Amino acid sequence: MPLPVIEAVVVDVLGTLVDEPAGLRAGIRTIAPSVDETGLEELLGLWQRHIEQEQQRILRGDRAFASSEVLDREAAELVAVRAGVSDPAVLSELAAAGQRLAPWPDAVRGLARLAERFPLIGLSNASRSALLRLGAHAGLRWHQALSAESAGAYKPAAEVYRLAVELTARPPERLLMVAAHAWDLRGAREIGMRTAYVARPVGDPPAPGERFDLHADGLDDLADQLAAV
Structure with a gap:
């Protein structure tokens, strides 16, 4: 499909x-x-x-x-x-x-590529102030950063993902959730968001046979796949 x-x-x-x-x-x-x-x-x-x-x-x-x-x-x-x-x-x-966390080698470049084509939103369980400092330290760039703190919950609670739906004022199926954690993507999928798994050494990989809308080796690979859609 x-x-x-x-x-x-x-x-x-x-x-x-x-x-x-x-x-x-x-x-x-x-x-x-x-x-x-x-x-x-x-x-x-x-x-x-x-x-x-x-x-x-x-x-x-x-x-x-x-x-x-x-x-x-x-x-x-x-x-x-x-x-x-x-x-x-x-x-x-x-x-x-x-x-004070270091970005993955492709993170800054990959975010820039994605931001050229889409409104780009960071969605994190980190608090608002922690997310501000984390992004500044790692050199991460997005159009908006949302913290689970604003929902008074933590992912994978539905209300956290709905922060992004409310911000964009778009149907959830028009939003793509990108994560290295299968549990995170399952939570996003529950409210109707599209999902993209990005492999990381410290992530939570999909279960055997589990599929998300996209599977990528990194953010560059994801950007390439989205460019081909």
Whole structure:
């Protein structure tokens, strides 16, 4: 089935445009320089599990909404305690590690190519202020950035994707959601958005046999495919 006319492209940020695990590892390494690789991965896992657990609690209604900055601070505190660090200044620096993430090599160029043809929207679980700093640090460019904080929820909640639908004032099937996470694309598909999976080393790949509207090796490949539509 041919792809319907696309009037806007919506791109996930964490993991899709920037290498989040690498940035968190770098932040953890600054407070625990002597930890070995196994220990580093254990601390990273502690951080990631806390974020996932608390976002799921919020989605279930077991916890009131808290921004990504609050959750990152909590995760940083857990990691610091495990690493034996108590300096408040060091803790604050670690908590902001998720706002100093490097872009994937094709991210800046790929965004520019997509923005030449479509209104381009970043849609992230990062808070509004964190998203501002993250985009500035990584040199990311879009026409608009939307934070899940504005919906008081986290992806894959439908109300987060509806932020992009409301902004564009276009039917959801005219919006293409781009992400390296299959769970993210499933959420977008639930409200009728078109979907494009972009492979990343840290993403959540589709299940065996699972298909989205487009599958791409990177943003350049995605731009090429959209140019051919």
